[in-house]
Amino acid sequence: MSSRRPAPEPPEPLAPLVDAHTHIDACGATDPESVAALVDRAEAVGVGKIVTVADDIEAARAAVRAAHWDDRVYAAVALHPTRANALDDAAKKELEELARDPRVVAVGETGLDYYWPGKLDGCANVEEQVEGFRWHIDLAKRVRKPLMIHNREADHDLLAVLLDEGAPDQVIFHCFSGDANMAIACVEEGYVLSFSGTVSFKNAHELREAAKLVPQDQILVETDAPYLTPHPFRGAPNESYMLPYTVRALAEIRGQDPQELAEITTATARRLYRI
Secondary structure, rough: OOOOOOOOOOOOOOOOEEEEOOOOOOOOOOOOOHHHHHHHHHHOOEEEEEEEOOOOOHHHHHHHHHHHOOEEEEEOOOOHHHHHHHHOOHHHHHHHHOOOOOOOOEEEEEEEEOOOOOOOOOOOHHHHHHHHHHHHHHHHHOOOOOOOEEEOOOOOHHHHHHHHHOOOOOOOEEEOOHHHHHHHHHHHHHOOOEEHHHHHOOOOOOHHHHHHHOOOEEEEEOOOOOOOOOOOOOOOOHHHHHHHHHHHHHHHHHHHHHHHHHHHHHHHHHHHHHO
């Protein structure tokens, strides 16, 4: 995200939609009034429900608070894989308590990120990430909520850990970024793939091909705001109200009616998140 470009104009409404993964605290929504304003902007274009996602303990607390402030908001809680080295006993205890909150609909985002180790100060190493991922898998099974996965350059190892641990009944690959082979592997396991603004990027050839292969009932849509603003607004701030741009781009790639795709992804979100 960059502040060099102004916030885009709202898209033409497309309803119903659920933003399956966003970070409203990072978008500046940090109190009841700003949360309501953000969701109002989204609802005005058809995005009636939002799942706001944590990547550290403070963000997890904020996500749960926001979900209690506004009944259009739900939360997911976990430590991001790059922060898995902070998963001490106190963090585990608090995350489990938060994950059991009725406004929390998933455990995430967790997984593996092989891009940042060695580039980001304080980043968890591979061993710490794998250990943290295994703990989050177990947590999702214990609280009986979907597992929301972050995967960056770790396809083989991530699938291997899921196989070794035994995946929860419901697994969501947030911001799916893989190729056709990865998409097929996930689909065969029954995992759900969530597509963000990256699918609208004209240079994302492998991802766009993968998006054509996913069955309708295994797709979600998300913003991952404030990141990954869809084309042609890259470099501008992203927010949940931008989701219709991504849905229309994904529908075009798949040769599908945007309204039909909106209804299908919303039904899948409601089923997975029980909302």
